[in-house]
Amino acid sequence: MHASHDEHDKVANVVQEQLRRAANNRPVTLSMLEDLLSALPYWKMKELWKRELIEKENNQLSSEVVGELRNLLKPSIEQLIRTNRKNVLKQGFTFRRQVKGKTPHKGEDQYCFWKLDASDVLCLTDTDADPYVEGVSHAGNVRRVAAKDIASVDRGEDVTGRKSGVQSMRCIRIVLHNGDSISGATFSDRVMTMWLDGLTDLIGSGSLSRDAMTTADRLLNIELRLRLLDVPNPQSSVEVPPLPDDFSWVKPFAHDLAF
Numbered sequence: 001m002h003a004s005h006d007e008h009d010k011v012a013n014v015v016q017e018q019l020r021r022a023a024n025n026r027p028v029t030l031s032m033l034e035d036l037l038s039a040l041p042y043w044k045m046k047e048l049w050k051r052e053l054i055e056k057e058n059n060q061l062s063s064e065v066v067g068e069l070r071n072l073l074k075p076s077i078e079q080l081i082r083t084n085r086k087n088v089l090k091q092g093f094t095f096r097r098q099v100k101g102k103t104p105h106k107g108e109d110q111y112c113f114w115k116l117d118a119s120d121v122l123c124l125t126d127t128d129a130d131p132y133v134e135g136v137s138h139a140g141n142v143r144r145v146a147a148k149d150i151a152s153v154d155r156g157e158d159v160t161g162r163k164s165g166v167q168s169m170r171c172i173r174i175v176l177h178n179g180d181s182i183s184g185a186t187f188s189d190r191v192m193t194m195w196l197d198g199l200t201d202l203i204g205s206g207s208l209s210r211d212a213m214t215t216a217d218r219l220l221n222i223e224l225r226l227r228l229l230d231v232p233n234p235q236s237s238v239e240v241p242p243l244p245d246d247f248s249w250v251k252p253f254a255h256d257l258a259f
Helices: 005-023 030-038 042-061 064-091 189-202 210-229
Strands: 093-098 111-116 121-127 142-146 150-155 170-176 181-186
Touching: 005 030, 005 042, 042 064, 042 210, 064 111, 064 189, 064 210, 111 189, 150 189, 170 189, 189 210
Parallel strands: none
Antiparallel strands: 093 111, 093 181, 111 121, 121 142, 150 170, 170 181
8 A cells, every 4th residue: 555645644544444343353373464464455454345245335225214214205216217208208219110021121211210399299200321320311201199099109020131140130019099009129129129118108107117216216226325424323321330249240251261
């Protein structure tokens, strides 16, 4: 451990902590003490401090009081995730068109740009560009689907390319109340999950996906840790009992009797 003149106090604190940890093992000889200290270099101390800090945070997060706070904050965090998913829909995404019984060929509109407008209407624009750029790329047929017309949103079967070794595409399917269905495909699992969450929440059906719940838990833990930083650590006050009147129950050690 190298330190400048201004860091001597820090070094002294580290050495004191090393001695304390070594002494907790109750070495009976100086040789044992040296071995214990050799097993506690500075890099090892940093690992121990990091692990202990994580354990302390986990214990705090699993306490009953923090559990009650978690339940209070959870709805707002989940709503934040839903708002984020809806914003993803409003940004739009270019999906590969999937038409039942037909595969779009090169030169046709092979893609479809999905986007939620300000009125919460899903606009589907056929195009031959990927990615589609509004006002610049070629735009074919445009279809508008209101949220009330959507019966369900689910994940369809993955689309596998004809060539071996080609990554399969994830498929999303929108089923309308009139029996029609609209499908799109993408290679991105994250895009697929976010659109499934966003559209499912748009029609008020189902809960958040596992990926969204994982994100919500991660944000919730960050929020809780930030709040715990402002909470002072209470100093535990343990009352020391009075000394007993009789010490006859204490058995002397053998080396105490040897002169």
